[in-house]
Amino acid sequence: MSAELLAFAVAVPLLGAMLAVVTVTRQGSETRASPLLNWVGLITATLTTLVIIFMTGAVWQQGPLRLELGGWGVPLGIALRADGLSAAMLAMANLVALGTSLYATGYFRSNDEALHFWPLWLLLWAALNGLFLAADLFNLYVMLELLGLAAAALGALTGSRDAVSANLRYLLVGLLGSMTYLLGVALLYTAYGTMDMSLLADVMRAPGPTDGTALVLMTAGLALKAALFPLHFWLPPAHANAPAPVSAALSALVVKAAFYLILRLWLELFAPVATFGASMVLGLLGASAVVWGSWRALRAERLKLLAAYSTVAQIGYLFLFFPLLAATPPGPAHDQLVAAVVLMALTHGFAKAGLFLAAGLVQQQAGHDRINELGGTAQHLPATVFAIALAGSSLIGLPPSGSFISKWLLMQGALETGQWWIIPVAASGTLLAAAYIFRVLSRAFGLEPTPLRFVTDARTEVPALTLALISAAALGLAAGPLWTLLGLDAGGGA
Amino acid sequence: MMTAQFLYGGAGMVLFVLGIWSFLVHEPLVRKLIALNIMGGGVFHVLIAIAYRGDDMAPDPVPQALVLTGIVVAVSATALALALGRRLDDLSPGDGPDFSPPAPQADLPLRPKEHAGGSADVS
Numbered sequence: 001m002s003a004e005l006l007a008f009a010v011a012v013p014l015l016g017a018m019l020a021v022v023t024v025t026r027q028g029s030e031t032r033a034s035p036l037l038n039w040v041g042l043i044t045a046t047l048t049t050l051v052i053i054f055m056t057g058a059v060w061q062q063g064p065l066r067l068e069l070g071g072w073g074v075p076l077g078i079a080l081r082a083d084g085l086s087a088a089m090l091a092m093a094n095l096v097a098l099g100t101s102l103y104a105t106g107y108f109r110s111n112d113e114a115l116h117f118w119p120l121w122l123l124l125w126a127a128l129n130g131l132f133l134a135a136d137l138f139n140l141y142v143m144l145e146l147l148g149l150a151a152a153a154l155g156a157l158t159g160s161r162d163a164v165s166a167n168l169r170y171l172l173v174g175l176l177g178s179m180t181y182l183l184g185v186a187l188l189y190t191a192y193g194t195m196d197m198s199l200l201a202d203v204m205r206a207p208g209p210t211d212g213t214a215l216v217l218m219t220a221g222l223a224l225k226a227a228l229f230p231l232h233f234w235l236p237p238a239h240a241n242a243p244a245p246v247s248a249a250l251s252a253l254v255v256k257a258a259f260y261l262i263l264r265l266w267l268e269l270f271a272p273v274a275t276f277g278a279s280m281v282l283g284l285l286g287a288s289a290v291v292w293g294s295w296r297a298l299r300a301e302r303l304k305l306l307a308a309y310s311t312v313a314q315i316g317y318l319f320l321f322f323p324l325l326a327a328t329p330p331g332p333a334h335d336q337l338v339a340a341v342v343l344m345a346l347t348h349g350f351a352k353a354g355l356f357l358a359a360g361l362v363q364q365q366a367g368h369d370r371i372n373e374l375g376g377t378a379q380h381l382p383a384t385v386f387a388i389a390l391a392g393s394s395l396i397g398l399p400p401s402g403s404f405i406s407k408w409l410l411m412q413g414a415l416e417t418g419q420w421w422i423i424p425v426a427a428s429g430t431l432l433a434a435a436y437i438f439r440v441l442s443r444a445f446g447l448e449p450t451p452l453r454f455v456t457d458a459r460t461e462v463p464a465l466t467l468a469l470i471s472a473a474a475l476g477l478a479a480g481p482l483w484t485l486l487g488l489d490a491g492g493g494a
Numbered sequence: 495m496m497t498a499q500f501l502y503g504g505a506g507m508v509l510f511v512l513g514i515w516s517f518l519v520h521e522p523l524v525r526k527l528i529a530l531n532i533m534g535g536g537v538f539h540v541l542i543a544i545a546y547r548g549d550d551m552a553p554d555p556v557p558q559a560l561v562l563t564g565i566v567v568a569v570s571a572t573a574l575a576l577a578l579g580r581r582l583d584d585l586s587p588g589d590g591p592d593f594s595p596p597a598p599q600a601d602l603p604l605r606p607k608e609h610a611g612g613s614a615d616v617s
Contacts, residue, residue, distance in 0.1 A: 076556065138560050145567045149574055156578060161585045168578040172526055175571050176517060179533045182564065183510055186540045189557065 002058035003067040006080040008051045009090070009129045016044025017122035024115065033115040038105045041118040045101035048125060052094040059087040066135065079135035079196065085342060086132045089260050092346045093132065093253050096353045097125050103357050104245040107364075113157060113243065120157075124150035124249065131257050136195040137185045140261065141178060144225070148174035151254050155242040166237035173224060173234045177258075180221030184214040201268045211273040219262060219282075226258035228282070228319060229289030232312045236296075239308040244360020247304060251311045252353035256345055259318055263341065266322065279326035282319045287425040289316025294432030298439065303359045303369040306436055307352065310395060313429060314348045317403075320410060320422055327417040340409035347402030351394035358387040362444075377444040385444045392437030397430055499546045506539025523579040527572055534568045 020041060025034045059065060064083040072078070082090070104121070108114035127146035134140045152171035156164045189195055191210045192203050204211065227235040235255070239247050266274055293313030300306040321341040328334045361384045362377055363369040378385040394401035407426055414422035455461050513533030517526050541557040541564075 076559070138563075142563060142567065145571065149571060152578070153574060156581075159581070159585075161582065164578055164582050164585065168523070168575060168582060171571070171575055171578065172517075172530065175530050175575075176514070176533070179510075179513075179530065179537060182534075183537045183540065186537055186544065186557070189541075190544050193554075195556075 002055070002062065003065045005051055005055040005058065006065060006067045006082055006133055007069060009048065009055060009133060010080070010126050012048045012051060013044060013122045013126040013129065016040060016048070017119045017126065019044070020118040020122060031115070033112075037114060037118055041101055041122065042105060044122055045098050045125075048129070049094045049098045052090050052129070055082060056087045056091045059084060078139055080130075080133040081135040081198075082133055085260075085264065088342055088346060089256070090129060090132045092349045093128055093256075094125075096252050096349055097128070097249065100245045100248050100353060100357070103248075103360075107243070107245055107360060116157060117154070117243070117245075120150050120154045121245075121249070124154060124254075128253055128257060132260065135197055137188065137197065137200075138195050141182050141185060144178050144181065144258075144261075145175075147254060147257060148178065148225070151250055152238075154246045155238050155250060157243050157246060158241065160241065162237065163241040166234070166241050170234050170238040173231075177221040177224035180224070181218050182221075184217035184221065187214040187217070197264075197268060204269055205272055207273040211270070215265075215270045215273050215278070218265060222258045222262045222265075223282075223285075225255075226262060227255055227312060227315055229285050229292055229312065229316060232289065232293070232315070235312060236305055236308040239311065239356075240302065240304040244304075244357055244363065247307070247360070248353040248356035251308065251356055252349040255311060255315060256349055259315065259345060263318075267325075267338065274326065276323065276326045279322040283321075283323035283419075283422070286316040286319025286322070287422070289313060289319065290425055290429035291316075291432075294429050294436065298432055298436040300436075301370055301372070303362060303371055303374070303440060304356070306371065306440065307355050307359055310355075310433070310436065311352055313433070314344075314352070314395065317407075317410075317426070317429065318345055318348075320425065321413075323419060324410070324413040324417055324422070327419065328413065333413070333416065336409055337413050340406045340413075343402045344406035344410075347394055347406065351391040351401075351403075354387055355391040355395070358384045358391065362388075371440055371443055374440070374443045375446050378441075385441070388444070389437075389441055392433075392441070396433040396437055499543050502546075503540050503543035506536045506541075506543060509533070509536030509539060512536075523575070523582075527575055531568060531572060534564065538564055 020037060023034045023037045023040050024031050026032070055065070059082050064081060066079060066081040069078045069080065101121070104114070104117060108117060124147060127143050127150055131140060131143035131147060134143055148171065152167045152174065155167035155170060185195065187210045188200065191208050191214075192200055194200055194203070224231045239250050242250060266279075290313050293309050293311070293316060297306045297309035297313060300309055318341055321337060321344075325334065325337050325341075328337060359369060361381060362374065365381055365384075366374060366377065394403055397403040397407045407430070410426060411423055414420065414426075455465075510533050513529045513531075513536055516529035516532065520526060520529065538561045541561050545553040545555075545557040547554055
């Protein structure tokens with residue numbers, strides 16, 4: 001009974017997409033969107049989200065669900081399954097998508113854009129749900145391709161030269177990634193004769209010679225789609241030039257889907273194959289992504305480009321967890337880390353969607369999104385700027401946001417497994433994130449152009465700054481010697 | 495025949511690597527697309543080779559079904575990429591865009607000398 005919900009999660013948006021294609025009116029030779037179109041979109045969005053909410057509730061109460069479509073079992077049939085991980089990602093993705101749909105009804109002023117937006121958007125949604133629910137590796141490949149095609153077409157919706165060129169590149173890169181992934185799937189099928197993930201997880205206990213190659217191929221293909229540094233080059237132009245609701249979905253959901261697959265494969269299938277060295281490669285790439293992405297976000301001149309580079313950095317954080325997961329033996333500590341990385345992915349999904357939607361409003365209102373010329377936005381659009389600040393605080397990882405807890409657990413894991421290098425990376429990423437968010441906010445609140453120099457009178461300002469810095473950072477971080485000075489026993493250590 | 499299977503699968507791998515190489519080094523969109531399709535052809539070769547289960551057994555139907563699906567996906571993706579490429583050419587008739595072949599710059603006497611010299615290799 002509740003397993004049937006899995007089929008509806010894919011079928012409802014797919015049907016909605018088809019309905020949206022035919023919901024047009026003809027005026028002479030011209031095809032125009034019918035006034036019903038927004039309603040078709042909104043109703044489909046609401047129904048899909050309801051299905052997912054019920055499904056998440058069912059997984060919560062009864063544990064994992066599995067459905068074999070049409071009664072055809074493996075290997076020929078298509079199976080859908082939902083466990084805790086996929087339910088969590090689905091709930092996030094569908095809530096974000098519902099919000100984005102609502103936003104889209106107000107965003108698209110031009111009839112033409114809405115006409116093309118809805119079918120592609122609902123198709124993307126169906127692919128996303130299918131991807132999170134897929135139980136076998138080939139079904140995943142089909143959903144990945146569907147997602148890539150719909151995403152590239154949506155990204156190019158504005159029709160501007162930059163958008164078309166960036167999304168053509170995105171499409172080609174995505175095809176390269178999924179072909180590489182497919183070769184890995186073919187190798188796994190050669191070795192084990194099945195593509196069902198739970199069957200594979202059972203037989204892959206003892207790693208064979210092809211497993212390593214399949215791991216490298218599949219991870220590389222998916223990392224390209226997840227925009228892991230240095231394979232992120234396609235992301236900033238593609239996400240920054242898309243219409244705002246599309247940017248939100250691309251950054252918050254589509255990239256996350258590829259990351260979800262890597263996480264799932266590494267946790268379930270490749271756990272015996274993936275060595276610590278392999279996970280270290282992912283971790284180091286993630287660290288480079290955090291630093292490089294945050295730095296580029298800080299230097300970005302446009303708000304949407306800033307948000308896109310911030311996505312590169314946030315994807316990096318997710319990959320920082322891999323060396324910790326590899327170094328932690330299965331048990332409560334390992335589960336804690338898995339929960340932390342999922343929580344970070346969910347938080348980033350909501351935060352980045354909110355940031356991109358708000359950036360779209362700023363862009364519409366101001367006619368541009370050049371950060372330096374956004375003075376006074378807070379006076380015109382207070383709620384929008386507040387949304388940017390809220391999403392920003394979550395990107396920085398301020399308490400009580402979800403990413404605060406995740407970063408806390410990340411650093412705790414780094415200390416416990418002795419991987420100290422993660423701490424300065426996470427700390428510098430956090431500082432840079434604070435810098436780029438506050439850079440936007442300070443511009444948005446300022447009516448006058450702010451002074452170009454940070455320090456205006458060194459003799460008077462530097463002492464004030466130093467004293468403030470000591471109270472804010474130095475005393476907190478280096479409080480230990482105080483105990484010694486006072487002759488007290490330091491923290492009950494002895 | 496094991497050797498036939500091995501040759502077929504090996505050829506698939508070679509095609510895949512050739513496709514990646516060509517995709518990475520060539521700029522024009524059409525060449526990149528052909529490269530991607532050659533990569534895909536390589537993967538399909540490998541899948542067909544897997545399906546072979548000896549002369550006295552029917553081939554495994556699953557990889558063959560996968561190849562059919564894969565071909566459909568590859569055709570649609572190629573079509574979308576070509577459509578985007580056409581759009582890009584329409585938007586920028588003058589300068590050479592990132593992914594399209596050097597478009598024949600018809601009727602625009604901007605750089606007559608270069609045009610005359612370079613027309614030999616532009617069809």
